[in-house]
Amino acid sequence: METRVGIVVAVLLSLWTSARAQWWSLPPEAFPPRTDTVSLYIVGDIMSHAPMTKSAFRSGEADYSTFFRHLEGRIAGADIAIGNLEFPLAGKPYTGYPAFSGPLAYALYLEDIGFDVLLTANNHILDKGSEGLDKTIRELDRFKLLYTGIASTERQDSLQNPLILRCKGLHIAVLNFTYGTNSGSSSSWPKVNYMRKEDILRTLERCENADLVIAFPHWGIEYAHRHSAAQEEMAKFLVDHGVDLIVGAHPHVVQDRDTLGGVHVLYSVGNAVSNQNDLPARLELGVRVRILSSNREEARILDVEPEYLWCTKPGMLEDSYATIPVKEFLGKRDLWKQPADYDNMVRTYEKVQKETAIYEKDHHPGSH
Numbered sequence: 001m002e003t004r005v006g007i008v009v010a011v012l013l014s015l016w017t018s019a020r021a022q023w024w025s026l027p028p029e030a031f032p033p034r035t036d037t038v039s040l041y042i043v044g045d046i047m048s049h050a051p052m053t054k055s056a057f058r059s060g061e062a063d064y065s066t067f068f069r070h071l072e073g074r075i076a077g078a079d080i081a082i083g084n085l086e087f088p089l090a091g092k093p094y095t096g097y098p099a100f101s102g103p104l105a106y107a108l109y110l111e112d113i114g115f116d117v118l119l120t121a122n123n124h125i126l127d128k129g130s131e132g133l134d135k136t137i138r139e140l141d142r143f144k145l146l147y148t149g150i151a152s153t154e155r156q157d158s159l160q161n162p163l164i165l166r167c168k169g170l171h172i173a174v175l176n177f178t179y180g181t182n183s184g185s186s187s188s189w190p191k192v193n194y195m196r197k198e199d200i201l202r203t204l205e206r207c208e209n210a211d212l213v214i215a216f217p218h219w220g221i222e223y224a225h226r227h228s229a230a231q232e233e234m235a236k237f238l239v240d241h242g243v244d245l246i247v248g249a250h251p252h253v254v255q256d257r258d259t260l261g262g263v264h265v266l267y268s269v270g271n272a273v274s275n276q277n278d279l280p281a282r283l284e285l286g287v288r289v290r291i292l293s294s295n296r297e298e299a300r301i302l303d304v305e306p307e308y309l310w311c312t313k314p315g316m317l318e319d320s321y322a323t324i325p326v327k328e329f330l331g332k333r334d335l336w337k338q339p340a341d342y343d344n345m346v347r348t349y350e351k352v353q354k355e356t357a358i359y360e361k362d363h364h365p366g367s368h
Contacts, residue, residue: 036168037302040289041078042269043071043309044249045122048087048106049275050096055320062105066318067273068113070325071309074286076114079167082174083110083272084216084249085118085147088125089139090132096275098182099127104139111145117163119176121149121193122218122250126181133190149176149216152190161193162203164210170293173210175203175243178218179250195219197237204241211299212244212291220251220268223278225355227255227267239263245301247287253280256356257306264304273311273323279348284309284323285358307360308349316341327360 056064068075075081085107087100095101110118118140126133137152146165151157162173177193177200185192193199195217207213215238220231235246239261246265248255255268270284286309290302308326312318316338326349329335333342353359 034169034293034295036293038080038167038170038172038291038293039078040287040291041074041081042247042287042289043083043272044269044284045084045086045252045271045274046110047271047274047276048094048096048100048102050094051275052273052321053094053096053103053106055314056103056106058320062103062109063320064106064109066320066322067109068323069318070328071286071323072113074288074325078114078288080117080165080172081115082117082119082216083115084122084218085110085120086122086124088128088132088136090128090135100124101128101132107139107143107145111143116146117165117174118145118147119149119216119218119249120147121176121178123178123180123182125150125178125192126183126185129183130186130190133185133192137190148174149178149193150190154189157191158206162207162210162213168293169295170212170291170299171210172291173207173213174216175200175207175213176216176218179220195234200238201241204243207242211293212301213242214245214247215243217246217248218250219248220255222251223253223281224251225253225255225280225352227258231267232258235260235265235267239265245289245304252276253278254283254285254308254352254356254358257358264301266304266306269306271311272309273321275313275321276311279344280352282311283326283345283348283352284311286325305361306358308352310345310349312341 056062087102089104089107090101094103140147146163148160148163151160162175165172177195179195181192221228238246248267249269251268252271254270258265285306288305292300292302309323310326311323314320317336333339336342
């Protein structure tokens with residue numbers, strides 16, 4: 001979020017497009033060379049289970065400060081930080097699984113630590129029905145945070161689906177859609193973006209002036225470490241129609257990755273923070289992406305680098321929930337209030353890397 005003021009939504013794109021035709025009537029060599037790098041940091045499902053809300057409000061006032069304390073440098077230091085908001089902001093009573101409603105204070109915390117974009121097309125966004133979805137949109141519209149995946153009107157849908165981000169001269173189109181929702185809607189608007197090819201094609205047509213297109217599908221089989229045939233088929237469809245990077249979520253665990261036609265596909269990055277008990281659901285990915293921005297050549301993705309994260313629960317490492325970068329805590333068992341959780345982290349880290357074949361840079365198995 002280093003350059004939040006440099007990020008604008010699609011409402012400015014038409015002005016930029018008409019002006020660009022005049023600017024570039026001169027040959028490119030008439031302009032001084034400019035090369036820059038745009039950095040993204042992406043995390044998965046930001047959950048709001050009931051014990052998480054209870055922990056955050058344990059002193060009476062909302063305090064989520066430990067949740068991403070160990071990732072704040074990454075989040076605030078990225079040009080664009082993105083996470084999946086897997087609950088509606090439907091107001092009190094706050095509820096957890098199976099029908100979520102999270103506190104507004106949670107979203108405010110995410111904004112305060114530097115998140116720029118929230119993905120909202122997921123199976124829980126309609127947990128409180130159309131009224132809950134409408135309230136979520138109204139609350140998010142009060143923030144500086146951008147979001148995509150839901151819309152209250154046809155006009156808003158045209159502006160935020162795709163969401164066009166402008167950063168250091170680049171225009172990045174962000175698409176977000178879900179396989180389905182756990183509850184239905186009682187009206188056409190507000191709407192959720194569903195994973196329907198005809199709808200996705202219409203959205204991709206609005207990406208023609210973008211330098212890069214990134215898709216965030218909410219898909220796959222929960223708790224499966226390998227992607228499904230349906231995921232791969234959809235990924236190929238997206239690549240065939242011009243998507244430059246695919247980062248998926250929903251299975252709540254890390255899934256394998258692939259490269260299709262030169263496009264990186266991370267099928268599932270898992271959770272970002274949650275109260276899930278299953279150990280593989282507590283091991284997650286944060287993804288660093290670097291993009292070349294230049295006025296002498298086409299934008300391109302320089303690298304996509306996942307890192308493993310571990311979600312600790314209250315009393316294990318901190319007094320509340322805390323997601324940590326695994327590599328930075330290897331060999332530091334003495335920091336844990338419950339050292340057995342360190343052992344769980346190490347075993348799960350080794351196991352999931354083998355199951356997904358996603359290994360961190362410079363990681364040497366068994367070296368901790």
